[in-house]
Each structure stands twice: as structure tokens, then as C-alpha cells.
Amino acid sequence: MLAVLGLIVGIGVGFLVEPNLPTFLQPYLPIAIVAALDAILGATRGWLEGVFSDRVFVVSFLSNVLIAGLIVFVGDQIGVGSQLSNGVIVVLGIRIFNNVAAIRRVILHA
Amino acid sequence: MPEPKPSADLWRSFLKPGRGQLVVGAMLCITALLVVWTIRSQAAKPDYSNLRRSELVQLLDNLTAETRRLESEVRELTTTRDELRSGVAGAKEADDEASRRLDRLKILAGTVPAHGPGVRIVIQDPQSKVTPELLLEALEEMRDAGGEVIEFNDAARVTTGTWIGRDAAGKISVDGVALSAPYRLEVIGDPATLETGARFRGGLVSQVEGSNVQGQVTISQESDVRIDSLAQAEKPRFARPK
Incomplete structure (x- = not known):
């Protein structure tokens, strides 16, 4: 219940508070979101497979987001930011697909 | 692959949440916050930032073509204006x-x-002996001397068709306007030349001041x-411009 509550609160706060994101964060936010999605789906998969651990979830969530942001930041510094962010998106996308496929298999047995 | 948890477990964990x-x-709260903010900031951005390179190139091409077209239009219009x-x-x-x-x-x-500039000539005629011919001669002398505009007694403007004669009462009349002494001629022209034209020997002055x-x-x-x-300017009845 708290999970659903957190989701709703997050959406509500997001709509209520004006998004005054600092501009230097702008290129990293989409990557961070994709990384967070990957972590959430991984956690869901772990929960459905009975191996969910909140500690693992928190650590994987934060490290996913941070590493994704870091990779893009470094890419920006050395001039290949857009390529690296493409790469990160691709890798995370593959992981998301894998996670979703596992979830699907657990729920639908297919 | 393990079975999903029974629904009773699900309900229990739903109603009694743990750490x-x-x-x-x-985490979900943070993620939702980020997603919503990002979506909103993306929506606030101008459209071009989400376009791909080829689309931008297309846009640029269109703009360039439009610019050329407008430039040629500007040239045309400038030429027309000139x-x-x-x-x-x-x-x-x-018109001038x-x-x-x-x-x-x-x-x-x-x-x-x-x-x-011009001269004003006043002819005193105590014995009423000034004749129309004398005035006509005076008029001709003034014209010879370069008089451009001539007027008798503030009343009769001399034009190309002006005539001088006597009316029924025997008074001198110019274009039908009866004049009485003293006769005043006002002439616009070079004053010195006009005065010389009136004063030369045998001219207006010597005739009027002579014994006659x-x-x-x-x-x-x-x-x-x-x-x-x-x-009054009268319309010519016969003559027509060629």
C-alpha cells in the first residue's frame, strides 16, 4: 500500500511543484528515469520470484541512477555525451525488456 | 521458477506494510516526481529541441528557400518602388x-x-486734352520698355485684347471702363527702363507736357x-490650339 501511496504522492507533488530543474541536470534526468524504471522492474521481478530484498532494491536503484548519470556526465566531458547516453539507454532498454519478459513469464506462465 | 505468492499474503502485505x-x-515517489518533472519540462521546451537532425536539416532547407523567395520579392518590390x-x-x-x-x-x-517692382505714372490733364491715342501710345511705350503688367486707374487691367477709345459721354474708356483724369498708369517691370521709356524725347512726357x-x-x-x-479671360471663339 505504501508503494502505491508513494507513487501517487510523487505524481501529485510533481504536478503541484513547479519544475525548476537546474539546467545542468537536464540531460541526465531522462537517463536517470530509465535507470530507475529498470531498477523498479528488476525489483518487481525479484519480488515475484520471491527473492526481493529492499536493501538490494535501494542499492540497485541508487547505483543504477548514479552510474547512468555518471556515464553520461563523463561522455559529456569528453565530447561523446549523446553517443554514450544512447548506449546507456540501449543497455537499460535491453535490461527492461529482460525484466518485463521474466515478469511476464512468472505471471502469465508464457 | 517459484510460484507467485498466494493472494492472502498479498492482501496482508498490502494492508500491513513493512519497512x-x-x-x-x-523510491517510487522519487521516480514519479522525476518523470512528471521531466515530462513537464519537455513540454515547456520549444518544439525544435525534440526534432531529429534530418528534420532540422529539412527545416533549415525550408527556411533557406523561404528566405531566398522573400529576398527576391524584396528586390522586386524595391525595383517597383524606385x-x-x-x-x-x-x-x-x-506638374511644376x-x-x-x-x-x-x-x-x-x-x-x-x-x-x-515698377513705376506709377500720374498724368494730370487739367484741360481734358488727353486723347485715347496718346494713352495707347503710352501703353505701347510701356510695353516696349518691358512692362509686364499694366493697369489704368486701379480699374482697367491691360491684356492682349485691350482697346482704348471714348465712351458715349466722351470719356476715355479702356476695355469699357470709363477713366477720368488724373490718369494713373501702374506698370510692373524694370523701373529705370520704364521711366526712361516714358521720358524719351517725343515720348509720353514730352507729349503731355507739350503745348497741345x-x-x-x-x-x-x-x-x-x-x-x-x-x-475676364474669354474663351477664343475661333482659334484652337494646334
């Missing part, structure tokens, strides 16, 4: 020339008042003679 759910809730301007200048010149001509002709025809008329002539040179009487 894990709190953490998950917080043409119209020179046309206006030409028309204005013709026409109005200068009109002024000349108006003065010649006596249909407008005129002023300028025994009158008196006073000539004053004026810097600004005003001639206000007008003549």
Missing part, C-alpha cells in the same frame, strides 16, 4: 512646369493679381507695385 514497502514507496518614385518625380516636375506656365499665362491674361495738352506727368519708381484689378 520494505516504505522504501519501495519512497520606378514609382522616379515616376512620381517626373510627374511632379511636369505646368503650374509655372499657368502662372505666366495667368499674368499675361490678367486673371490674377500681380505685384512687383499742357498736362503734367509724375513718374515714381516703386519697389512693389500692386495690381489688383482683373480682366
Whole structure:
């Protein structure tokens, strides 16, 4: 219940508070979101497979987001930011697909 | 692959959340916040930032073509404007020339008042012996001397068709306007030349002051003679411009 509550609160706060994101964060936010999605789906998969651990979830969530942001930041510094962010998106996308496929298999047995 | 948890377990964990759910809730909250903010900031950005390179190139091409088209339009319109301007200048010149001509002709025809340097000649005629012929000669002398506008007694403007004669009462009349002594001639022209033209031997002055008329002539040179009487311009009945 708290999970659903957190989701709703997050959406509500997001709509209520004006998004005054600092501009230097702008290129990293989409990557961070994709990384967070990957972590959430991984956690869901772990929960459905009975191996969910909140500690693992928190650590994987934060490290996913941070590493994704870091990779893009470094890419920006050395001039290949857009390529690296493409790469990160691709890798995370593959992981998301894998996670979703596992979830699907657990729920639908297919 | 393990079976999903039974629904009773699900309900229990839904109703009695533990520490894990709190953490998950917080993470979801942060993620939702980020997603919503990002979506909103993306929506606030101008459209171009989301376009791909090829689309941007296409846009740029379109803009360039549009710019060229507009530039050629600007050139065309500039040319048209210049043409119209020179046309206006030409028309204005013709207009000025026409109005200068009109002024000349108006003065010649006596249909407008005129002023300028000239002389005022007053002929005293105590014995009423001034004849129309004498005045006509005086008029001719003034014309010879370059008089441009001539007027008798502030009443009769001399034009090309002016005649001098006597009316039924025996008075001298100019274009049908009866004059009485003293006769005053106002002439616009070069004052010195006009006075010389009146004073030469055998001219106006010597005739009037001679023994025949025994009158008196006073000539004053004026810097600004005003001639206000007008003549009626009559439409020629026979002559037509060629």
C-alpha cells in the first residue's frame, strides 16, 4: 500500500511543484528515469520470484541512477555525451525488456 | 521458477506494510516526481529541441528557400518602388512646369493679381486734352520698355485684347471702363527702363507736357507695385490650339 501511496504522492507533488530543474541536470534526468524504471522492474521481478530484498532494491536503484548519470556526465566531458547516453539507454532498454519478459513469464506462465 | 505468492499474503502485505514497502514507496515517489518533472519540462521546451537532425536539416532547407523567395520579392518590390518614385518625380516636375506656365499665362491674361517692382505714372490733364491715342501710345511705350503688367486707374487691367477709345459721354474708356483724369498708369517691370521709356524725347512726357495738352506727368519708381484689378479671360471663339 505504501508503494502505491508513494507513487501517487510523487505524481501529485510533481504536478503541484513547479519544475525548476537546474539546467545542468537536464540531460541526465531522462537517463536517470530509465535507470530507475529498470531498477523498479528488476525489483518487481525479484519480488515475484520471491527473492526481493529492499536493501538490494535501494542499492540497485541508487547505483543504477548514479552510474547512468555518471556515464553520461563523463561522455559529456569528453565530447561523446549523446553517443554514450544512447548506449546507456540501449543497455537499460535491453535490461527492461529482460525484466518485463521474466515478469511476464512468472505471471502469465508464457 | 517459484510460484507467485498466494493472494492472502498479498492482501496482508498490502494492508500491513513493512519497512520494505516504505522504501519501495519512497523510491517510487522519487521516480514519479522525476518523470512528471521531466515530462513537464519537455513540454515547456520549444518544439525544435525534440526534432531529429534530418528534420532540422529539412527545416533549415525550408527556411533557406523561404528566405531566398522573400529576398527576391524584396528586390522586386524595391525595383517597383524606385520606378514609382522616379515616376512620381517626373510627374511632379511636369506638374511644376505646368503650374509655372499657368502662372505666366495667368499674368499675361490678367486673371490674377500681380505685384512687383515698377513705376506709377500720374498724368494730370487739367484741360481734358488727353486723347485715347496718346494713352495707347503710352501703353505701347510701356510695353516696349518691358512692362509686364499694366493697369489704368486701379480699374482697367491691360491684356492682349485691350482697346482704348471714348465712351458715349466722351470719356476715355479702356476695355469699357470709363477713366477720368488724373490718369494713373501702374506698370510692373524694370523701373529705370520704364521711366526712361516714358521720358524719351517725343515720348509720353514730352507729349503731355507739350503745348497741345499742357498736362503734367509724375513718374515714381516703386519697389512693389500692386495690381489688383482683373480682366475676364474669354474663351477664343475661333482659334484652337494646334
